[in-house]
């Protein structure tokens with residue numbers, strides 16, 4: 161049993177687990193239950209041979225997403241506001257001491273991600289700062305284990321762990337030119353002049369990024385915590401602002417009661433946090449260090465009034481409702497948890513923040529997951545039900561037809577055979593039209609892939625990179641980037657129009673098959689590239705902002721900086737395009753696959769009908785035997801429909817049970 165587990169089990173006997181741990185576990189078990197039931201659906205569909213490749217792909221993707229589901233919480237603020245201390249007190253108090261280094265002045269020197277990956281040993285991994293001069297974003301480096309320096313974490317010794325984690329605060333001394341080449345200082349900046357030492361050198365972070373793999377119960381369930389250093393480093397690591405903060409499900413922004421809301425607090429808030437919008441995102445503002453206001457000469461009521469005053473003025477400055485600001489003392493909360501002092505814990509007001517975090521974060525996340533899960537499952541279930549119902553109706557028709565033959569003479573049977581044959585031929589002609597449509601689609605898909613494909617994008621990136629290298633004035637750089645974004649947008653617009661054209665052609669085809677051959681009229685799925693265009697516009701805005709602040713004055717170092725910024729931006733654009741591509745490819749499958757399934761089904765039924773009439777005509781089979789056979793298959797299909805509805809019901813139950821429980825809890 162590790163020290164950690166021991167600490168946890170004694171914790172369990174001493175006090176109730178915090179609500180956040182509780183709710184998170186609850187969420188995870190909800191997700192596991194949903195997973196198991198969707199897996200059951202997929203397996204059943206496969207066993208009954210009712211799954212088409214598109215549905216199989218979608219269900220597998222859904223299962224994968226549920227398994228890899230993470231919940232990202234980022235802590236952002238100017239330095240020394242107490243981010244690391246707050247993380248210690250919310251998540252690591254079980255360790256009964258500080259896990260992350262937290263001290264006066266700048267402490268955390270690089271963005272730090274805490275997560276748990278069971279296939280890797282508990283460790284601290286550090287990416288050296290000089291990788292800033294190499295090509296590749298942090299996301300790229302994550303795939304390259306050799307780029308990192310790894311320290312194992314000994315879970316049995318809190319002291320040893322703290323000794324290792326102190327590396328998060330490592331700095332090193334370099335000359336100004338080196339710091340500039342890493343993009344860490346701006347030589348035109350007053351601040352830089354002030355920070356240079358007498359020999360012209362400067363202390364810079366030793367690491368660019370840190371990964372902590374740690375088996376905390378919450379991290380095991382998929383929580384990912386992002387601790388960030390103060391403003392300077394935020395501004396200079398583009399990936400933080402491009403990628404990590406926008407993908408966080410919740411952001412905690414910290415202020416400190418001892419400093420009040422400073423100019424740089426407001427800057428960070430306006431530039432990085434306020435623009436992040438969307439219902440799926442929780443944003444909490446924390447006013448930390450309220451213990452500084454615990455004046456022993458004042459009454460509790462006076463202290464409360466003082467805290468309320470600070471909350472009100474912070475709210476006014478950030479233009480937020482007061483209820484969105486949580487006054488706490490991270491440090492006293494940590495002490496209270498370590499000493500098991502409920503009175504001090506209550507005074508630290510951390511429980512209120514934890515409750516708000518729990519209430520905002522988990523329901524937001526759960527709503528998102530259940531929405532997308534429900535939509536995907538519903539789609540597969542509806543398509544399968546339609547298929548089975550068509551099959552049922554077809555068999556029923558055949559039974560009726562055969563029953564009508566009782567007591568009829570051979571001439572009538574002969575006529576029926578002719579009719580069945582005609583129907584089959586008519587359908588085969590329809591099929592030829594469908595095949596022609598597929599050929600048209602093939603050439604449309606090809607021209608779309610030329611626009612949207614990765615090859616096109618990569619050569620666009622190359623062209624822009626060359627144009628940037630050639631230009632020595634900021635005007636040229638800006639022009640090259642502007643051209644890059646315009647080109648991408650026009651590719652997206654062209655692809656969008658191909659998509660809508662294909663969709664309307666498919667709609668017409670479904671209508672035709674439904675009118676002429678009685679196939680179910682399916683509404684082909686819609687697909688839009690709008691969100692990718694929006695994302696590109698966002699990236700362009702970030703570029704513009706950065707250009708206006710940092711790149712306007714173009715020194716040699718700045719030129720390198722711009723180039724590196726472009727690399728990060730380009731790798732993000734590549735990522736977005738990869739997403740757009742894979743989504744478009746799955747849409748293409750979803751556009752065509754259901755029609756193919758229906759056609760295959762209809763063809764089988766037509767052939768079966770012709771077979772049975774022919775066999776009866778040739779007197780190789782009696783009418784009654786054939787009808788009995790068909791009735792047996794009706795029973796099979798009816799059973800399948802029942803089972804499908806039952807399995808779907810299980811999934812819906814799994815998704816909704818907990819939600820209503822949560823709603824009850826919230827309204828109670």
Ligand SMILES: Nc1nc2c(ncn2[C@@H]2O[C@H](COP(=O)(O)OP(=O)(O)OP(=O)(O)O)[C@@H](O)[C@H]2O)c(=O)[nH]1
Pocket residue numbers: 237238239240241242243244245246261262263264265266267268269388389390448449450451452488489490491492
């Ligand atoms: N009095 C008081 N001090 C606190 C509180 N929270 C943090 N501190 C102190 O403030 C200092 C900075 O805390 P950190 O946790 O290192 O702050 P940070 O935001 O992570 O700072 P950087 O890592 O430098 O960006 C430390 O000395 C903490 O002990 C609090 O609630 N009350």
Ligand SMILES: [Mg+2]
Pocket residue numbers: 243244245261262267268387388389
């Ligand atoms: Mg810190």
